[in-house]
Amino acid sequence: GAVVSQHPSWVICKSGTSVKIECRSLDFQATTMFWYRQFPKQSLMLMATSNEGSKATYEQGVEKDKFLINHASLTLSTLTVTSAHPEDSSFYICSARGGQTYNSPLHFGNGTRLTVT
Amino acid sequence: AQKITQTQPGMFVQEKEAVTLDCTYDTSDQSYGLFWYKQPSSGEMIFLIYQGSYDEQNATEGRYSLNFQKARKSANLVISASQLGDSAMYFCAMREDFGNEKLTFGTGTRLTIIP
Numbered sequence: 001g002a003v004v005s006q007h008p009s010w011v012i013c014k015s016g017t018s019v020k021i022e023c024r025s026l027d028f029q030a031t032t033m034f035w036y037r038q039f040p041k042q043s044l045m046l047m048a049t050s051n052e053g054s055k056a057t058y059e060q061g062v063e064k065d066k067f068l069i070n071h072a073s074l075t076l077s078t079l080t081v082t083s084a085h086p087e088d089s090s091f092y093i094c095s096a097r098g099g100q101t102y103n104s105p106l107h108f109g110n111g112t113r114l115t116v117t
Numbered sequence: 118a119q120k121i122t123q124t125q126p127g128m129f130v131q132e133k134e135a136v137t138l139d140c141t142y143d144t145s146d147q148s149y150g151l152f153w154y155k156q157p158s159s160g161e162m163i164f165l166i167y168q169g170s171y172d173e174q175n176a177t178e179g180r181y182s183l184n185f186q187k188a189r190k191s192a193n194l195v196i197s198a199s200q201l202g203d204s205a206m207y208f209c210a211m212r213e214d215f216g217n218e219k220l221t222f223g224t225g226t227r228l229t230i231i232p
Binding site: 032034042043044045046049091093095097105106107108109110111113 | 152154159160161162164167208218219220221222223224225
């Protein structure tokens, strides 16, 4: 079945530094990928839609200059958290649609746990 | 208004019993899809089952079935013969308009299976 790989699984960084998270679709091409953020004991909140070859679409309240998204190929999207602060500590998870039919589910990566000290 | 509502923050169920996780949704679209995902403590999101708004039959996938009541806008997940490995967070999600791939998630239900 469709597999989405996300790297790294966890990262600790110092405040003010930038962190890049990769999301790859391993056995299918994904023109669209999605980035979600999940705070502890809360639900997944969509941050942005990553579109291959074009600019990402950000949800209301998400700073596009802070969360840089690049979707340079049909199998790779990256999320860069720039000038990270402790409040950016969260679980970031990407997803991509696993097929072309209307009932194809979104397949998720294993997520990245970011801790900013 | 919440688009997806899961009213059960946590549930405890005896092993081998069936369990129903509630989900209600709110949409004005005629075409939409409803999904259930399982999130174990490791964090991964595992797709369980899908129900389309035009599907007349309730979806089933192994021990999972979806009790879809369109008029009441509910899509409850039923897990039969629960197992210890079923302990996890369960999220109901909706995709409105088949041309839109975005999912809106509920707040989740933490299910704990008791041996």
